[in-house]
Amino acid sequence: MSATADTVAGAPAPPANLPWLGVAAVLVGAVATTLTSRLTSLGLADVRGAIGAGFDEGAWIPTAFSAAQMMIGPLAIFLGRVYTPRRVLLAGCAVYGIAMFLLPLAPDLRTLLLLQVVAGLGSGTFIPLTASFILISLPRHLWPWGLAAYAMNIILGLNVASSLEGWYMEHATWHWIFWQNTVVALPLFALYWFGLRRLPIDREYLRHGDFRGMLLAASGFTLVFIALDQGDRLDWLSSSLIVTLLVTGAIALGLFLLHESTLDVPSIDFRLLVRRNVIVLIVLVLATRFLVTASNTLVTSYLIQVRGLRPLEVGNALLWVALPQLVIAPLVAWMLGRLEPRFAIGTGFAMAAAGFLLATGITSQWVEGNFSVALLLQAMGETLELTAVIYFFGHHLGPTDGITFGAIIQTARLFGGQLGTSLLVVFTRKAEQWHSNLIGQHVAATDPATTERIAAYAHAVGSLSQGNDAEARGAGLLATAVRTQAYTLSTLDGFLLASCVATLAVALVLVLRKAPDMAAPPAVPPRPF
Template identity: 45%
Template sequence: MESAGKHGLMGMLHLSDGPRVESTRPWIGILAVILAAFISTLSSRLTNFGVADISGALGASFDERAWITTSFSAAQMLMGPLAVWLGMVFGPRRVLLAGSITFGFAELLLPICRELDGFLVLHFVAGLGSGTFVPLAIGVVVRNLPRNLWPLGISVYAMNLELSLNIAATLEGWHLDHGGWQWIFWQNLPLTLALIACVYFGIPREPIKQDVKGKGDYWGMAFAGLGFALLYAALDQGNRLDWTSSGLVAGLLLGGGLLIIAFIVHGYRNPDAFIDFGFLIQRNILPLLLLLIIARLLVLSSNFIVPQFLTQVAGFRPQQVGQILLWVALPQFLIGPCVGIVLRYIDARILMAVGMSLILVACLVASELTSAWSESEFIPSMLMQAVGQTMVLTSLIYYTVRHLNPVLVITFGAVIQTARLLGGELASALVQSYARISTQIHSNLLGVHVMTGDASVTERLSGLSHGPLVRFGVTDPSNSVRSVGLLANQVREQAQTLAYSDAFLLAAATAVLGIAIIAMLRSAPS
């Protein structure tokens, strides 16, 4: 593969990059990668689950609390391009230490701050600090570990993305029951201290590249960081504000889109751009980036659709939802290392295809759900999801890394950050909008068959009026009014159930597209 750093700043970085710097303590380096990926994803996920309790303590309204989660992830998006540049110039070790200290300090102060504005600022700062973790983690694996440990390091990295996404509900429930909402943030302090220790002892110090220090492509980084951050905010707020019906969402989409266009034009026209877009047209790169987005959407079939169904239809509390998500989280300790070992002997494309097929079958199984489903009915599909998602994500990242030169490995970390956040938010917005529209359609279709005076409807209303209500001792004449309310609730539940079934079918169709793309992948460069 032709080097992407042929000229300008990327070329200078490539020429001064020198040989790979392997760690003398590779297992501590892998542990640093574990903690970095775990903390970054877990923090965002925990805040999503605990936002109601956090906003209650801050006295924030429903509209105000929506910006609590947006501020953290938008800051991570903003930090991605800058983290790549800083990692190239100063080395991942220095940047990860600075990011860890910044993140830990902000997490310490967040529960103490009871003013919404100050809280949002601190949460944004925490996002900036953690925004260095994911972009640099892959660089740590490839540049600091022996080549024979790459598959294992990448599998552990992917494993922790899955683990942190699916264990958050359980942790949030435990914190609320035993310590209070403050521990959503304070739990990160010991994790951050452990990360600092692992980075300090497990990642070697690299010399600062004085020849390119101070010559950063600041316009390119600003265009990319601000553009992706604005697009993320628009996607995160779009469903709440009804998309283009909101001037704010329309402005965020327009501003973010224009900045991304400016970033692309700047990158193609400026010989000193911090990234060379030429690598996008090289072998397999665009299909692999598309697969990253598809993989992120498929993750939603386990950690979004299932919790939404269980809370809105089955009436589960968040703590109970966490129990079903553990069927995806806990097997990762076994699945992740096994996938890493198998990758050393089997083509990554085969593992990707097998994993995608497992996800396809899991989605088809879950699409048969009824309003009576609870935890036990989801277990078979969740276990298939656990295996399939880890196989796909691990194999995909490993196969993509094999296409990149040393400089682009670090840059690829920013691509993963973008795919993880922006791709995940795009997928979430798509699934939420799809489920909402599907619910409305099914509700209307079901309502057509619920007609006043129809014999079956009259019989159902009579059963509701003299059945459950009587058992609870309610026998007054208003029973008929309450029975209508119960029937309307049953129609709503059935409409939501059918909508979530459709969402699983959408995920299954996406998995089919993923299998087709994998089949078209050519062999990686030698």
């Protein structure tokens, strides 16, 4: 098959300017995927209540969507190579839109989980091709603009979700958590239709391509992902399910590596991993995804657990990350065309570290406005570092690295986010227990200060109590105060952990060497799109 084929069944190739529509399409697909995943998590309580699901069984609702995305990732790369990205993305968009429309109509949990899997399989085709599409379709001098928009969409999607979910619950219904994605799928389908080139099916690759290897990789990564997602709820290695998932996933990944080593032309070229800077860049992508997750998760959890805010009110704080992206992203693109990428990466991580350190001044009295400066610094740093890392990564790609690059970005995106979430959940939970124990040691029943505090609480609620209820309620309020302080301190520790990760990333940037021939013309061929 010709790499420059422009027609299919006599259909004319799109005009030269239409790849810009393709760039818009993959960017919209990226934000839709990120937003859907985050909205489902934030609105989980409302969805559980609507279908009558309990906490434990309802916990599988967001897992079903994200695990399906992980499953389809490697397979989408294979299918895109065979059937062309245009066909795969059009099919994925249609499946995603229909499943999202049907989800609120599900009569029970089993049907809802099945539709979540279908929706995840559809949307999981969007991300693997996004960054590689930008690098392939745009001239090199426009890479910073496309990648800045890509970074903006991911961060925007994560941080605007709280505002959307809160607005839907207060002014509409929970159904729009899913139905909004059907609305997005309609213009997205049109963008894919007009923005991606019509290319013939690669029947030769269909006969000789490594579908078996991609299936092994997809299965292995999916099983490990599910274990990470459900691990904290099921107490990790104390659960036979988690152990089984981890062992089976590790075996599948081992078989995948063994299988790839026997192929003359493996689908995933692992030689890219030993190329200069590549391992360091993958670690930096994971660090960036962790920091983006930390910005969103820590602030959201604190405002809900300590301040008792609703999702819409939480969204007011996160808008300090989301809305400035409309200014930050173009500024980052402009800067990246004039700065050495390694300096830009280090500057981004340093700004993020400063933002997290500023947030360690948190007290139990903080409200959403107190986070504004810290979140703004984090937003600027995370957009700069993510854009610069992928931009610098692009200069290390050879003519045959498109598939491998797409697989790396998809895996790092999903695993980085899930590893970040799992680590933060475990770390803050253990920190809260530790702080609660330390504070509790100073709250003795016979201590005059404790007795005085309970008496003050009892007096405050005395007019609302009967008999000895006032003293009991006073003791309950003291216990609540201890929990509040412990949770606040654990959030502080989470910010401190994130600042340490960002600082280590700055140190890691120092080992990066100049990319091979930064001034050379793009080595990645335009064939797939």
